[in-house]
Amino acid sequence: MNKNNPMKWNKQLFLSVICVMLEGLLSGCNFMVMYYIFQSLWKQQMVMGKIMEITGSIAVIFLIRLIIYSFGYVQGQVGGASVSKHIRLFLGDKLRKIPLSRFQKSMTGEYINVATENVNSYEQILTHKMGDIIKNLTLTVMLIIFIATLYIPSALILLAAELLFIPAIAISFRAVKKYGIKKNAICAENVSSMVEYITGIQTFRAYGIGGTKNKSVTSSMKKFSDISFIYELKIIPDGVVYSILIGCTLPLEIMVAGDSWMSGRLETTPFVIICLLPLYLTKLLGTIFVDMTSYKNLMIAKQKINAVVEIPEEIQTNQVFAPQKHDIIFEHVDFSYEKGETICRDMNIRIEDQKLTAIVGDSGSGKSTVLNLISKYYDPDAGDIRIGGCSIQNMGTEQVLSQISTVDQDVFLFDDTIQNNIRYARVQATNEEIEKACREANCDEFIRKMPQGYDTMAGENGNQLSGGERQRLSIARAILKDAPILLLDEATANLDVENELAVKQAIVNLLKKKKTVVIIAHTMSIVKNSDKILVIADGKVKEEGKHEELLRINGKYAAMWKAEQQL
Numbered sequence: 001m002n003k004n005n006p007m008k009w010n011k012q013l014f015l016s017v018i019c020v021m022l023e024g025l026l027s028g029c030n031f032m033v034m035y036y037i038f039q040s041l042w043k044q045q046m047v048m049g050k051i052m053e054i055t056g057s058i059a060v061i062f063l064i065r066l067i068i069y070s071f072g073y074v075q076g077q078v079g080g081a082s083v084s085k086h087i088r089l090f091l092g093d094k095l096r097k098i099p100l101s102r103f104q105k106s107m108t109g110e111y112i113n114v115a116t117e118n119v120n121s122y123e124q125i126l127t128h129k130m131g132d133i134i135k136n137l138t139l140t141v142m143l144i145i146f147i148a149t150l151y152i153p154s155a156l157i158l159l160a161a162e163l164l165f166i167p168a169i170a171i172s173f174r175a176v177k178k179y180g181i182k183k184n185a186i187c188a189e190n191v192s193s194m195v196e197y198i199t200g201i202q203t204f205r206a207y208g209i210g211g212t213k214n215k216s217v218t219s220s221m222k223k224f225s226d227i228s229f230i231y232e233l234k235i236i237p238d239g240v241v242y243s244i245l246i247g248c249t250l251p252l253e254i255m256v257a258g259d260s261w262m263s264g265r266l267e268t269t270p271f272v273i274i275c276l277l278p279l280y281l282t283k284l285l286g287t288i289f290v291d292m293t294s295y296k297n298l299m300i301a302k303q304k305i306n307a308v309v310e311i312p313e314e315i316q317t318n319q320v321f322a323p324q325k326h327d328i329i330f331e332h333v334d335f336s337y338e339k340g341e342t343i344c345r346d347m348n349i350r351i352e353d354q355k356l357t358a359i360v361g362d363s364g365s366g367k368s369t370v371l372n373l374i375s376k377y378y379d380p381d382a383g384d385i386r387i388g389g390c391s392i393q394n395m396g397t398e399q400v401l402s403q404i405s406t407v408d409q410d411v412f413l414f415d416d417t418i419q420n421n422i423r424y425a426r427v428q429a430t431n432e433e434i435e436k437a438c439r440e441a442n443c444d445e446f447i448r449k450m451p452q453g454y455d456t457m458a459g460e461n462g463n464q465l466s467g468g469e470r471q472r473l474s475i476a477r478a479i480l481k482d483a484p485i486l487l488l489d490e491a492t493a494n495l496d497v498e499n500e501l502a503v504k505q506a507i508v509n510l511l512k513k514k515k516t517v518v519i520i521a522h523t524m525s526i527v528k529n530s531d532k533i534l535v536i537a538d539g540k541v542k543e544e545g546k547h548e549e550l551l552r553i554n555g556k557y558a559a560m561w562k563a564e565q566q567l
């Protein structure tokens with residue numbers, strides 16, 4: 001278990017457990033009062049004074065119970081909410097430290113499920129289930145002890161019913177473990193497909209595969225309803241058999257205690273109580289059985305949270321990463337996202353300090369992967385990457401990223417004002433600095449035309465903005481961050497002419513700054529003027545040099561150049 005265990009109980013939760021135990025004991029006291037009433041009636045000793053005494057006792061028990069219950073309930077709720085808040089904050093921070101390689105599609109649903117559904121379930125254990133079980137168990141034990149003081153054989157029969165509880169709940173736990181874990185995994189799958197469905201709703205609608213026609217969502221929903229059905233099917237019979245067995249205690253008690261009463265070994269009042277209490281105890285044991293079964297199911301949530309807590313984190317270090325120079329070296333780098341699918345194979349790259357290096361290559365050849373490795377979003381399987389002569393292997397991702405500005409094709413915008421969206425690049429930036437960056441990024445004009453200018457909301461993930469506008473905001477962020485390394489995944493392919501020109505002008509402004517720039521260029525006009533061009537194919541740098549040098553080699557680059565000239 002992680003030393004910063006976020007599921008650790010707090011003082012309030014311990015207090016709430018003590019309160020529910022006390023409340024359980026007090027509710028058992030009611031049965032003793034009942035015994036006293038029956039006894040007085042039977043012996044015809046009930047007088048007004050006694051009635052007042054009984055009424056007073058019941059009122060006092062009720063009042064104390066109410067106070068303890070209210071206090072315990074508040075402690076449980078506050079304690080549970082505090083633990084779940086702690087878990088959520090912990091998970092939020094943890095997700096930031098988990099290597100990106102663990103964010104595969106299936107894992108997104110898993111993480112969302114853990115941070116929402118599983119944390120809710122765990123909170124439910126703390127605030128409700130745990131208290132109910134402890135209270136009912138305390139009451140059961142107390143009642144059996146009470147009956148033992150009246151007539152031992154009756155207590156033994158009830159104890160046998162309690163012992164039967166052990167194999168019954170063991171069977172139920174086994175079923176919960178098997179099918180509950182499956183149900184939870186399918187639930188995570190469900191969340192993944194719903195996230196995919198909602199984020200891709202526009203595409204689904206465009207192709208007429210929304211709603212019930214969406215096979216991925218419908219089959220995932222069906223799987224969930226099937227597993228829920230199987231889950232209940234496997235657990236209900238066990239519960240029914242157990243209920244029947246404990247139900248048999250009532251006639252058994254009447255028979256055994258009745259025989260003793262007939263022979264005068266047992267008084268009438270204990271006999272009446274012994275006939276009545278099993279009715280209540282049977283119901284109580286049934287409730288404990290149901291609660292413990294759902295407790296076990298909810299505990300799967302705890303295991304799921306733990307599994308995320310235990311995921312190894314990226315290197316966290318406070319070591320400052322501020323190299324004097326910013327040349328980037330790849331030395332014999334091997335890398336694959338998935339085992340067996342090598343993307344970089346013994347790759348060697350030399351990117352000069354404060355020079356413009358362009359990467360070209362076929363789609364899927366690994367150009368963006370090179371940028372991902374420089375940013376330390378992923379670690380190489382072998383080899384070394386150095387920035388300014390310093391290996392990034394033992395650096396934290398955040399330290400490495402502090403030296404890098406990135407402009408890529410997937411511009412993520414928060415549902416916040418345009419100004420704040422740009423400010424994420426440098427939190428301390430003044431409004432004037434933001435506006436200056438926007439002018440250089442060619443976006444000041446369109447921002448000012450928006451209804452509230454810089455205070456206009458970008459909409460969820462920037463859906464109020466066009467592709468070109470989003471690209472320019474991303475360039476403004478890079479300008480504002482002003483990091484010594486600039487990684488640029490140029491994407492002007494899907495823009496209209498006006499936007500393409502605006503983005504290109506913004507990129508030209510960005511490139512004027514003295515920085516180490518690595519650009520994945522899709523248009524040869526930018527590539528042509530680079531200090532160095534790297535041509536990537538088969539996981540390696542196949543050609544490198546300036547434009548003219550590569551044309552002279554007459555290899556892959558020359559072929560790409562000629563192909564573009566013919567368009």
Ligand SMILES: Nc1ncnc2c1ncn2[C@@H]1O[C@H](COP(=O)(O)OP(=O)(O)OP(=O)(O)O)[C@@H](O)[C@H]1O
Nearest residue numbers: 337338343361362363364365366367368369370520
């Ligand atoms: N997160 C990922 N998980 C698994 N495989 C990935 C991941 N990202 C990329 N790949 C795969 O790695 C290979 C290289 O991808 P990469 O994005 O680096 O290529 P690229 O040259 O930048 O392509 P493009 O020019 O089309 O953007 C591709 O086969 C791609 O499918």
